[in-house]
Amino acid sequence: MKTTNSIDISSQFEGMGTQRMNGFRTKRMFLAGAFAFAFTTACATGPRPTPVAMNAVEKPAAIVPTTPAPEVAQKGSVDNLFAEALKAYEAGNLDAARKGFEQVVAKEPKTLNAQFNLGVIAEKQGRPADARAAYEKVLFLDPAHTPSVMNLGLMHRHEGQLDEAIALYSKALQTPGHEHDEPVLNGLAATYRLAGKLDEAEATGRRVLARSKDNPEAYKTLALVAYDRGQYRLAELLVINARKVAEKDPAISNTLGMIYLKMEDRPRALAQFQKAVSLDDNFAAAHLNLGALALSYRDYAGAERSFTKALSLEPEGVEGQLYLAYALDGQKGLDPKKGVAAGEAFEKVLARRSEQPEAVCGAGWAYAADRSGFEKAIAFLDRCKELGATSAQDKQLITAKVQGLQTMLKNPPAPPPAATAEGEAEPKKDGAAAIGGAGSSSSSSMMNQLPQDTSAPDQAPAAEGATEAAPEQAVDGQSVPESQAAPVPAPTP
Numbered sequence: 001m002k003t004t005n006s007i008d009i010s011s012q013f014e015g016m017g018t019q020r021m022n023g024f025r026t027k028r029m030f031l032a033g034a035f036a037f038a039f040t041t042a043c044a045t046g047p048r049p050t051p052v053a054m055n056a057v058e059k060p061a062a063i064v065p066t067t068p069a070p071e072v073a074q075k076g077s078v079d080n081l082f083a084e085a086l087k088a089y090e091a092g093n094l095d096a097a098r099k100g101f102e103q104v105v106a107k108e109p110k111t112l113n114a115q116f117n118l119g120v121i122a123e124k125q126g127r128p129a130d131a132r133a134a135y136e137k138v139l140f141l142d143p144a145h146t147p148s149v150m151n152l153g154l155m156h157r158h159e160g161q162l163d164e165a166i167a168l169y170s171k172a173l174q175t176p177g178h179e180h181d182e183p184v185l186n187g188l189a190a191t192y193r194l195a196g197k198l199d200e201a202e203a204t205g206r207r208v209l210a211r212s213k214d215n216p217e218a219y220k221t222l223a224l225v226a227y228d229r230g231q232y233r234l235a236e237l238l239v240i241n242a243r244k245v246a247e248k249d250p251a252i253s254n255t256l257g258m259i260y261l262k263m264e265d266r267p268r269a270l271a272q273f274q275k276a277v278s279l280d281d282n283f284a285a286a287h288l289n290l291g292a293l294a295l296s297y298r299d300y301a302g303a304e305r306s307f308t309k310a311l312s313l314e315p316e317g318v319e320g321q322l323y324l325a326y327a328l329d330g331q332k333g334l335d336p337k338k339g340v341a342a343g344e345a346f347e348k349v350l351a352r353r354s355e356q357p358e359a360v361c362g363a364g365w366a367y368a369a370d371r372s373g374f375e376k377a378i379a380f381l382d383r384c385k386e387l388g389a390t391s392a393q394d395k396q397l398i399t400a401k402v403q404g405l406q407t408m409l410k411n412p413p414a415p416p417p418a419a420t421a422e423g424e425a426e427p428k429k430d431g432a433a434a435i436g437g438a439g440s441s442s443s444s445s446m447m448n449q450l451p452q453d454t455s456a457p458d459q460a461p462a463a464e465g466a467t468e469a470a471p472e473q474a475v476d477g478q479s480v481p482e483s484q485a486a487p488v489p490a491p492t493p
Contacts, residue, residue: 078107082114094121112138116148128155139168144175146183153187162195182208186217198225216246223255232262250276250283257289269293284313288320291327300330322349325362332369339369343376360384364398371413374405381405 085100098121104114119134135152138145149172156165169188173179185208192201202225208218219242226235236259243252257272270293276286291306307324311317325345332339346363349356364380367373384390385398 078104078111081107082111085114085117089117089121094125097121098125110141112142112145112148116145116151119148119151123151123155131155144172144178144181144184146172146178146181149184150187153184153191157191157194162191165191166195180211182212182215182217186215186221189218189221193221193225193228198228201225214245216242216249216252219245220252220255223259227255227259227262232259235259236263248279250280250286253279254283254286254289257286266293282313284310284317284320287313288317288323291323295323295327295330298330300327303327304331318349318352321345321352322356322359325349325359325366329362329366332366336370339366340373342366342369343373343380357384357387357389360387365401368401368405371408374409378402378405 081100081104085097085104088094088100089097098118101114101117101121104111105118108114115134115138119131119138122128122131122134132152132155135148135155138148139152143149149168153165153168156162156168166188169184169191172184173181173188178184185204189201189204189208192198192204201221205218205222205225208215209222212218219238223235223238223242226232226238236256239252239256239259242249243256246252253272253276257269257276260266260269260272270290273286273289273293276283277290280286287306287310291303291310294300294303294306304324304327307320307327310320311324314320322345325342328338328342328345332342343363343366346359346366349359350363353359360380361384364377364384367377367380381398381402385395390398
Protein backbone atom coordinates (compact mmCIF):
# COMPACT_ATOMS: atom_id res chain seq x y z
CA MET A 1 0.00 0.00 0.00
CA LYS A 2 2.91 2.28 0.56
CA THR A 3 4.10 2.31 -3.01
CA THR A 4 1.14 1.41 -5.17
CA ASN A 5 -0.27 4.91 -4.98
CA SER A 6 2.94 6.85 -5.52
CA ILE A 7 4.45 8.15 -8.70
CA ASP A 8 8.14 8.18 -9.59
CA ILE A 9 8.91 11.55 -11.14
CA SER A 10 12.68 11.62 -10.76
CA SER A 11 13.09 12.56 -14.41
CA GLN A 12 11.28 15.82 -13.71
CA PHE A 13 14.25 17.20 -11.79
CA GLU A 14 17.26 16.49 -13.94
CA GLY A 15 19.66 19.38 -13.91
CA MET A 16 18.66 20.38 -10.39
CA GLY A 17 21.12 18.16 -8.56
CA THR A 18 18.50 15.62 -7.51
CA GLN A 19 19.68 12.68 -9.57
CA ARG A 20 22.57 11.45 -7.40
CA MET A 21 21.49 7.82 -7.58
CA ASN A 22 24.95 6.26 -7.62
CA GLY A 23 25.14 4.97 -4.08
CA PHE A 24 25.76 6.57 -0.71
CA ARG A 25 28.74 8.80 -1.43
CA THR A 26 28.23 11.66 1.00
CA LYS A 27 27.30 12.28 4.59
CA ARG A 28 23.60 11.84 3.85
CA MET A 29 23.56 8.04 4.05
CA PHE A 30 20.70 6.01 2.63
CA LEU A 31 18.76 9.05 1.43
CA ALA A 32 19.76 8.84 -2.21
CA GLY A 33 16.72 6.68 -2.80
CA ALA A 34 14.58 9.63 -1.82
CA PHE A 35 15.87 11.72 -4.73
CA ALA A 36 13.67 9.79 -7.11
CA PHE A 37 10.74 11.12 -5.16
CA ALA A 38 7.10 10.47 -5.69
CA PHE A 39 3.98 12.44 -5.09
CA THR A 40 0.69 11.17 -3.76
CA THR A 41 -2.56 11.19 -5.68
CA ALA A 42 -5.01 10.78 -2.80
CA CYS A 43 -7.74 10.56 -5.38
CA ALA A 44 -10.00 7.55 -5.38
CA THR A 45 -7.38 5.73 -3.34
CA GLY A 46 -6.03 8.38 -1.01
CA PRO A 47 -6.11 8.89 2.75
CA ARG A 48 -9.21 7.56 4.43
CA PRO A 49 -11.69 10.39 5.08
CA THR A 50 -12.85 10.84 8.62
CA PRO A 51 -16.19 9.07 9.04
CA VAL A 52 -18.82 11.77 8.81
CA ALA A 53 -22.10 12.31 10.54
CA MET A 54 -24.03 11.88 7.30
CA ASN A 55 -23.15 8.20 7.39
CA ALA A 56 -23.95 8.04 11.07
CA VAL A 57 -27.21 9.96 11.22
CA GLU A 58 -29.43 7.67 9.19
CA LYS A 59 -32.21 6.83 11.60
CA PRO A 60 -33.81 3.38 11.50
CA ALA A 61 -37.35 3.42 10.26
CA ALA A 62 -39.92 3.53 13.02
CA ILE A 63 -43.43 2.23 12.34
CA VAL A 64 -45.95 3.66 14.77
CA PRO A 65 -49.35 1.95 14.64
CA THR A 66 -52.54 3.95 15.02
CA THR A 67 -53.23 2.20 18.29
CA PRO A 68 -50.14 2.22 20.51
CA ALA A 69 -49.02 -1.11 21.91
CA PRO A 70 -46.49 -1.97 24.65
CA GLU A 71 -43.83 -2.86 22.13
CA VAL A 72 -44.35 0.49 20.40
CA ALA A 73 -43.57 2.32 23.61
CA GLN A 74 -40.35 0.32 23.85
CA LYS A 75 -39.52 1.27 20.28
CA GLY A 76 -40.13 4.90 21.08
CA SER A 77 -37.61 4.77 23.89
CA VAL A 78 -35.04 3.35 21.47
CA ASP A 79 -35.76 6.21 19.09
CA ASN A 80 -35.22 8.71 21.88
CA LEU A 81 -31.95 7.09 22.88
CA PHE A 82 -30.79 7.14 19.26
CA ALA A 83 -31.72 10.81 18.89
CA GLU A 84 -29.92 11.78 22.08
CA ALA A 85 -26.82 9.82 21.08
CA LEU A 86 -26.87 11.47 17.69
CA LYS A 87 -27.15 14.90 19.29
CA ALA A 88 -24.13 14.13 21.47
CA TYR A 89 -22.16 12.96 18.43
CA GLU A 90 -22.92 16.15 16.51
CA ALA A 91 -21.88 18.19 19.56
CA GLY A 92 -18.53 16.38 19.62
CA ASN A 93 -19.20 14.48 22.84
CA LEU A 94 -18.08 11.10 21.56
CA ASP A 95 -18.13 9.34 24.94
CA ALA A 96 -21.78 10.28 25.52
CA ALA A 97 -22.66 9.31 21.95
CA ARG A 98 -20.94 5.97 22.40
CA LYS A 99 -22.89 5.21 25.58
CA GLY A 100 -26.14 6.22 23.90
CA PHE A 101 -25.66 4.00 20.87
CA GLU A 102 -24.55 1.13 23.12
CA GLN A 103 -27.87 1.48 24.96
CA VAL A 104 -29.73 1.36 21.66
CA VAL A 105 -27.90 -1.81 20.60
CA ALA A 106 -28.52 -3.38 24.02
CA LYS A 107 -32.26 -2.82 23.59
CA GLU A 108 -32.43 -3.58 19.86
CA PRO A 109 -29.41 -5.65 18.73
CA LYS A 110 -30.55 -5.48 15.11
CA THR A 111 -30.46 -1.67 14.96
CA LEU A 112 -27.73 -1.68 12.34
CA ASN A 113 -27.20 2.05 12.13
CA ALA A 114 -26.54 2.32 15.85
CA GLN A 115 -24.01 -0.50 15.61
CA PHE A 116 -22.42 1.18 12.60
CA ASN A 117 -22.21 4.47 14.50
CA LEU A 118 -20.27 2.71 17.24
CA GLY A 119 -17.74 1.79 14.57
CA VAL A 120 -17.51 5.41 13.40
CA ILE A 121 -16.95 6.61 16.95
CA ALA A 122 -14.33 3.93 17.56
CA GLU A 123 -12.39 5.10 14.49
CA LYS A 124 -12.56 8.69 15.67
CA GLN A 125 -11.29 7.68 19.09
CA GLY A 126 -8.39 5.68 17.68
CA ARG A 127 -9.75 2.21 18.46
CA PRO A 128 -9.45 0.44 15.09
CA ALA A 129 -10.03 -3.06 16.49
CA ASP A 130 -13.33 -1.96 18.04
CA ALA A 131 -14.31 -0.20 14.81
CA ARG A 132 -13.62 -3.31 12.78
CA ALA A 133 -15.65 -5.44 15.20
CA ALA A 134 -18.60 -3.03 15.01
CA TYR A 135 -18.64 -3.02 11.21
CA GLU A 136 -18.32 -6.80 11.07
CA LYS A 137 -21.33 -7.19 13.40
CA VAL A 138 -23.40 -5.10 11.01
CA LEU A 139 -22.22 -7.01 7.97
CA PHE A 140 -22.98 -10.35 9.63
CA LEU A 141 -26.63 -9.29 9.62
CA ASP A 142 -26.55 -7.37 6.33
CA PRO A 143 -23.56 -8.03 4.00
CA ALA A 144 -24.66 -5.11 1.81
CA HIS A 145 -24.91 -2.39 4.48
CA THR A 146 -23.15 0.16 2.31
CA PRO A 147 -21.68 2.47 5.00
CA SER A 148 -20.17 -0.48 6.85
CA VAL A 149 -18.87 -2.00 3.62
CA MET A 150 -17.18 1.27 2.66
CA ASN A 151 -15.61 1.99 6.05
CA LEU A 152 -14.38 -1.55 6.64
CA GLY A 153 -13.14 -1.71 3.04
CA LEU A 154 -11.12 1.44 3.61
CA MET A 155 -9.65 -0.01 6.77
CA HIS A 156 -8.56 -3.09 4.83
CA ARG A 157 -7.04 -0.95 2.08
CA HIS A 158 -5.09 1.27 4.43
CA GLU A 159 -3.71 -1.77 6.19
CA GLY A 160 -2.62 -3.23 2.86
CA GLN A 161 -5.22 -6.02 3.04
CA LEU A 162 -6.29 -5.65 -0.57
CA ASP A 163 -7.54 -9.20 -1.06
CA GLU A 164 -9.77 -8.84 2.00
CA ALA A 165 -11.16 -5.55 0.68
CA ILE A 166 -11.88 -7.07 -2.74
CA ALA A 167 -13.66 -10.01 -1.11
CA LEU A 168 -15.72 -7.64 1.05
CA TYR A 169 -16.84 -5.49 -1.88
CA SER A 170 -17.55 -8.52 -4.05
CA LYS A 171 -19.72 -10.15 -1.39
CA ALA A 172 -21.75 -6.95 -0.99
CA LEU A 173 -22.29 -6.72 -4.76
CA GLN A 174 -23.46 -10.33 -4.88
CA THR A 175 -26.28 -9.56 -2.45
CA PRO A 176 -29.60 -9.51 -4.35
CA GLY A 177 -30.65 -5.97 -5.16
CA HIS A 178 -27.17 -4.52 -4.64
CA GLU A 179 -25.46 -5.58 -7.86
CA HIS A 180 -25.10 -1.97 -9.02
CA ASP A 181 -24.28 -0.10 -5.79
CA GLU A 182 -22.08 2.69 -7.14
CA PRO A 183 -20.06 3.44 -3.98
CA VAL A 184 -19.17 -0.23 -3.59
CA LEU A 185 -18.30 -0.60 -7.27
CA ASN A 186 -16.06 2.46 -7.06
CA GLY A 187 -14.37 1.06 -3.96
CA LEU A 188 -13.80 -2.23 -5.76
CA ALA A 189 -12.38 -0.48 -8.84
CA ALA A 190 -10.00 1.60 -6.70
CA THR A 191 -8.84 -1.51 -4.83
CA TYR A 192 -8.25 -3.43 -8.04
CA ARG A 193 -6.01 -0.58 -9.16
CA LEU A 194 -4.08 -0.61 -5.89
CA ALA A 195 -3.56 -4.32 -6.33
CA GLY A 196 -2.16 -3.75 -9.82
CA LYS A 197 -5.15 -5.42 -11.48
CA LEU A 198 -5.59 -2.65 -14.02
CA ASP A 199 -7.85 -4.56 -16.42
CA GLU A 200 -10.28 -5.40 -13.62
CA ALA A 201 -10.14 -1.81 -12.34
CA GLU A 202 -10.94 -0.45 -15.78
CA ALA A 203 -13.79 -2.91 -16.34
CA THR A 204 -15.33 -2.08 -12.96
CA GLY A 205 -15.02 1.67 -13.53
CA ARG A 206 -16.69 1.36 -16.92
CA ARG A 207 -19.43 -0.71 -15.29
CA VAL A 208 -20.23 2.30 -13.13
CA LEU A 209 -20.21 4.72 -16.07
CA ALA A 210 -22.51 2.42 -18.04
CA ARG A 211 -25.27 3.21 -15.54
CA SER A 212 -24.12 6.64 -14.35
CA LYS A 213 -22.27 8.48 -17.14
CA ASP A 214 -21.32 11.43 -14.90
CA ASN A 215 -19.88 9.56 -11.93
CA PRO A 216 -16.70 11.46 -10.93
CA GLU A 217 -15.22 8.67 -8.82
CA ALA A 218 -15.32 6.28 -11.78
CA TYR A 219 -13.63 8.89 -13.98
CA LYS A 220 -10.92 9.41 -11.36
CA THR A 221 -10.19 5.71 -11.09
CA LEU A 222 -10.06 5.33 -14.86
CA ALA A 223 -7.71 8.33 -15.01
CA LEU A 224 -5.38 6.70 -12.50
CA VAL A 225 -5.47 3.45 -14.46
CA ALA A 226 -4.45 5.39 -17.58
CA TYR A 227 -1.76 7.11 -15.53
CA ASP A 228 -0.38 3.78 -14.34
CA ARG A 229 -0.21 2.65 -17.95
CA GLY A 230 1.69 5.76 -18.97
CA GLN A 231 -1.23 7.13 -20.99
CA TYR A 232 -0.95 10.65 -19.61
CA ARG A 233 -2.99 12.48 -22.25
CA LEU A 234 -5.85 10.04 -21.74
CA ALA A 235 -5.51 10.42 -17.98
CA GLU A 236 -5.71 14.20 -18.38
CA LEU A 237 -8.90 13.95 -20.43
CA LEU A 238 -10.52 11.61 -17.93
CA VAL A 239 -9.67 13.85 -14.98
CA ILE A 240 -11.04 16.88 -16.80
CA ASN A 241 -14.27 14.92 -17.38
CA ALA A 242 -14.41 14.28 -13.65
CA ARG A 243 -13.92 17.99 -12.97
CA LYS A 244 -16.94 18.84 -15.12
CA VAL A 245 -19.20 17.07 -12.65
CA ALA A 246 -17.21 17.67 -9.45
CA GLU A 247 -15.40 20.97 -9.92
CA LYS A 248 -14.93 21.50 -6.19
CA ASP A 249 -13.19 18.18 -5.58
CA PRO A 250 -9.57 18.90 -4.51
CA ALA A 251 -8.48 15.35 -5.38
CA ILE A 252 -9.16 16.06 -9.05
CA SER A 253 -6.81 19.05 -9.09
CA ASN A 254 -4.24 17.08 -7.11
CA THR A 255 -4.33 14.19 -9.59
CA LEU A 256 -4.12 16.59 -12.51
CA GLY A 257 -0.99 18.01 -10.93
CA MET A 258 0.49 14.53 -10.84
CA ILE A 259 -0.26 14.09 -14.52
CA TYR A 260 1.39 17.39 -15.45
CA LEU A 261 4.52 16.36 -13.57
CA LYS A 262 4.74 13.29 -15.77
CA MET A 263 4.25 15.54 -18.77
CA GLU A 264 7.25 17.60 -17.57
CA ASP A 265 5.15 20.68 -16.90
CA ARG A 266 6.01 21.66 -13.34
CA PRO A 267 4.41 25.13 -13.44
CA ARG A 268 1.02 23.62 -14.29
CA ALA A 269 1.56 20.91 -11.69
CA LEU A 270 2.27 23.53 -9.04
CA ALA A 271 -0.84 25.46 -10.05
CA GLN A 272 -2.94 22.31 -9.64
CA PHE A 273 -1.56 21.48 -6.20
CA GLN A 274 -2.25 25.08 -5.17
CA LYS A 275 -5.74 24.78 -6.64
CA ALA A 276 -6.37 21.66 -4.54
CA VAL A 277 -5.37 23.53 -1.39
CA SER A 278 -7.50 26.53 -2.34
CA LEU A 279 -10.50 24.22 -2.71
CA ASP A 280 -9.85 22.49 0.61
CA ASP A 281 -7.10 23.68 2.92
CA ASN A 282 -7.53 20.45 4.87
CA PHE A 283 -6.59 18.25 1.91
CA ALA A 284 -3.40 16.72 3.28
CA ALA A 285 -2.17 15.10 0.05
CA ALA A 286 -1.89 18.46 -1.72
CA HIS A 287 0.12 19.92 1.16
CA LEU A 288 2.48 16.94 0.97
CA ASN A 289 2.91 17.46 -2.76
CA LEU A 290 3.53 21.17 -2.36
CA GLY A 291 6.14 20.35 0.26
CA ALA A 292 7.85 17.86 -2.03
CA LEU A 293 7.85 20.37 -4.87
CA ALA A 294 9.29 23.02 -2.54
CA LEU A 295 12.09 20.65 -1.58
CA SER A 296 12.89 20.10 -5.24
CA TYR A 297 13.57 23.85 -5.43
CA ARG A 298 15.44 23.73 -2.11
CA ASP A 299 12.83 26.00 -0.62
CA TYR A 300 13.32 24.31 2.73
CA ALA A 301 11.34 26.84 4.76
CA GLY A 302 8.39 26.53 2.39
CA ALA A 303 8.64 22.75 2.52
CA GLU A 304 8.66 22.90 6.31
CA ARG A 305 5.43 24.90 6.29
CA SER A 306 3.72 22.50 3.91
CA PHE A 307 4.77 19.35 5.77
CA THR A 308 3.85 20.89 9.12
CA LYS A 309 0.38 21.60 7.77
CA ALA A 310 0.05 18.07 6.37
CA LEU A 311 1.04 16.61 9.75
CA SER A 312 -1.49 18.79 11.55
CA LEU A 313 -4.13 17.14 9.37
CA GLU A 314 -2.70 13.61 9.56
CA PRO A 315 -0.59 13.37 12.73
CA GLU A 316 0.04 9.67 12.21
CA GLY A 317 1.57 10.18 8.77
CA VAL A 318 5.04 8.65 9.04
CA GLU A 319 6.06 9.81 5.58
CA GLY A 320 5.04 13.39 6.37
CA GLN A 321 7.17 13.26 9.51
CA LEU A 322 10.14 11.94 7.54
CA TYR A 323 9.86 14.68 4.93
CA LEU A 324 9.49 17.35 7.57
CA ALA A 325 12.79 16.10 8.97
CA TYR A 326 14.36 16.54 5.52
CA ALA A 327 13.02 20.10 5.28
CA LEU A 328 14.38 21.02 8.71
CA ASP A 329 17.71 19.39 7.92
CA GLY A 330 18.04 21.52 4.80
CA GLN A 331 18.05 24.65 6.96
CA LYS A 332 20.70 23.59 9.49
CA GLY A 333 23.46 25.39 7.59
CA LEU A 334 21.83 28.69 8.51
CA ASP A 335 20.46 27.63 11.87
CA PRO A 336 22.09 24.68 13.67
CA LYS A 337 19.02 24.40 15.91
CA LYS A 338 17.09 23.32 12.85
CA GLY A 339 19.44 20.35 12.71
CA VAL A 340 18.44 19.41 16.26
CA ALA A 341 14.77 19.79 15.31
CA ALA A 342 15.42 17.57 12.30
CA GLY A 343 17.01 14.96 14.54
CA GLU A 344 13.94 15.00 16.78
CA ALA A 345 11.71 14.60 13.73
CA PHE A 346 13.75 11.61 12.56
CA GLU A 347 13.38 10.11 16.04
CA LYS A 348 9.58 10.39 15.75
CA VAL A 349 9.82 8.33 12.59
CA LEU A 350 11.94 5.76 14.42
CA ALA A 351 9.32 5.53 17.15
CA ARG A 352 7.07 4.02 14.48
CA ARG A 353 9.70 2.36 12.26
CA SER A 354 12.58 1.53 14.52
CA GLU A 355 15.01 0.38 11.84
CA GLN A 356 14.26 2.75 8.95
CA PRO A 357 17.77 3.51 7.61
CA GLU A 358 16.88 6.98 6.33
CA ALA A 359 15.78 8.01 9.80
CA VAL A 360 18.68 6.32 11.62
CA CYS A 361 21.36 7.93 9.45
CA GLY A 362 19.43 11.16 9.02
CA ALA A 363 19.19 11.63 12.78
CA GLY A 364 22.94 11.15 13.12
CA TRP A 365 23.88 13.78 10.58
CA ALA A 366 21.14 16.17 11.72
CA TYR A 367 22.15 16.13 15.39
CA ALA A 368 25.76 16.71 14.35
CA ALA A 369 24.84 20.26 13.33
CA ASP A 370 24.79 21.58 16.91
CA ARG A 371 26.92 20.85 19.95
CA SER A 372 23.83 20.10 22.04
CA GLY A 373 23.14 17.14 19.78
CA PHE A 374 26.67 15.72 19.43
CA GLU A 375 26.16 12.79 21.81
CA LYS A 376 22.97 11.71 20.03
CA ALA A 377 24.71 12.21 16.70
CA ILE A 378 27.48 9.82 17.70
CA ALA A 379 24.97 7.18 18.84
CA PHE A 380 22.93 7.36 15.66
CA LEU A 381 25.96 7.46 13.39
CA ASP A 382 27.30 4.34 15.10
CA ARG A 383 23.96 2.64 14.37
CA CYS A 384 24.10 3.89 10.80
CA LYS A 385 27.57 2.44 10.41
CA GLU A 386 26.32 -1.02 11.39
CA LEU A 387 23.48 -1.10 8.86
CA GLY A 388 23.90 -3.71 6.18
CA ALA A 389 23.53 -1.26 3.31
CA THR A 390 26.35 0.97 4.52
CA SER A 391 29.30 0.76 2.14
CA ALA A 392 32.93 0.65 3.19
CA GLN A 393 33.39 4.22 1.97
CA ASP A 394 30.39 5.34 4.01
CA LYS A 395 31.78 3.66 7.10
CA GLN A 396 35.06 5.54 6.71
CA LEU A 397 33.14 8.80 6.42
CA ILE A 398 31.11 8.03 9.53
CA THR A 399 34.23 7.03 11.48
CA ALA A 400 35.88 10.34 10.62
CA LYS A 401 32.80 12.28 11.60
CA VAL A 402 32.36 10.49 14.90
CA GLN A 403 36.02 11.05 15.79
CA GLY A 404 35.63 14.74 15.02
CA LEU A 405 32.54 15.02 17.21
CA GLN A 406 34.26 13.20 20.07
CA THR A 407 37.21 15.56 19.84
CA MET A 408 34.97 18.62 19.92
CA LEU A 409 33.11 17.25 22.96
CA LYS A 410 36.44 16.98 24.83
CA ASN A 411 37.32 20.60 24.05
CA PRO A 412 35.50 23.71 25.31
CA PRO A 413 32.86 25.15 22.97
CA ALA A 414 33.92 27.80 20.47
CA PRO A 415 33.45 31.46 21.48
CA PRO A 416 30.38 33.30 20.14
CA PRO A 417 30.66 35.19 16.81
CA ALA A 418 32.33 38.60 16.85
CA ALA A 419 29.94 41.47 17.41
CA THR A 420 29.39 44.26 14.90
CA ALA A 421 29.62 47.94 15.66
CA GLU A 422 25.97 47.91 16.67
CA GLY A 423 26.66 45.14 19.18
CA GLU A 424 24.88 42.44 17.22
CA ALA A 425 26.45 39.25 15.96
CA GLU A 426 27.31 39.28 12.30
CA PRO A 427 24.61 37.17 10.61
CA LYS A 428 25.81 34.02 8.94
CA LYS A 429 25.53 34.23 5.20
CA ASP A 430 24.85 31.30 2.97
CA GLY A 431 23.83 30.88 -0.61
CA ALA A 432 20.78 28.95 0.52
CA ALA A 433 19.20 32.18 1.75
CA ALA A 434 18.72 33.25 -1.83
CA ILE A 435 16.68 30.18 -2.64
CA GLY A 436 14.23 30.11 0.19
CA GLY A 437 16.32 28.90 3.12
CA ALA A 438 15.57 29.73 6.73
CA GLY A 439 15.45 33.41 7.40
CA SER A 440 14.84 34.42 3.81
CA SER A 441 11.81 36.44 2.87
CA SER A 442 8.90 34.71 1.20
CA SER A 443 9.51 36.76 -1.93
CA SER A 444 12.87 35.05 -2.39
CA SER A 445 11.34 31.57 -2.52
CA MET A 446 11.59 29.83 -5.85
CA MET A 447 8.06 28.58 -5.29
CA ASN A 448 6.84 32.17 -5.35
CA GLN A 449 8.60 32.81 -8.65
CA LEU A 450 6.52 30.17 -10.39
CA PRO A 451 3.05 30.96 -11.74
CA GLN A 452 0.43 30.60 -9.04
CA ASP A 453 -2.70 31.47 -10.96
CA THR A 454 -5.33 28.85 -10.19
CA SER A 455 -8.19 30.64 -11.91
CA ALA A 456 -7.48 28.83 -15.19
CA PRO A 457 -5.95 25.57 -13.98
CA ASP A 458 -6.06 23.83 -17.33
CA GLN A 459 -4.02 26.50 -19.12
CA ALA A 460 -0.25 26.22 -19.12
CA PRO A 461 1.24 29.25 -17.30
CA ALA A 462 4.54 30.67 -18.44
CA ALA A 463 7.42 29.68 -16.18
CA GLU A 464 9.56 32.40 -14.69
CA GLY A 465 13.25 32.43 -13.89
CA ALA A 466 14.28 29.01 -12.67
CA THR A 467 17.67 28.98 -10.99
CA GLU A 468 20.58 26.63 -11.35
CA ALA A 469 21.40 24.18 -8.58
CA ALA A 470 23.47 25.61 -5.76
CA PRO A 471 27.19 24.82 -5.78
CA GLU A 472 28.64 22.24 -3.46
CA GLN A 473 29.44 23.44 0.04
CA ALA A 474 32.19 22.33 2.39
CA VAL A 475 30.88 20.84 5.61
CA ASP A 476 33.32 19.80 8.33
CA GLY A 477 36.08 19.70 5.75
CA GLN A 478 34.10 17.42 3.45
CA SER A 479 32.53 18.31 0.14
CA VAL A 480 28.79 17.74 0.42
CA PRO A 481 26.54 18.34 -2.58
CA GLU A 482 23.66 20.59 -1.63
CA SER A 483 21.29 18.20 -3.36
CA GLN A 484 22.18 15.47 -0.91
CA ALA A 485 22.23 17.72 2.12
CA ALA A 486 18.43 17.93 1.85
CA PRO A 487 17.02 15.14 -0.31
CA VAL A 488 13.62 15.27 -1.89
CA PRO A 489 11.11 12.99 -0.20
CA ALA A 490 8.66 10.42 -1.45
CA PRO A 491 5.28 11.19 0.13
CA THR A 492 2.80 8.35 -0.13
CA PRO A 493 -0.65 7.92 1.29
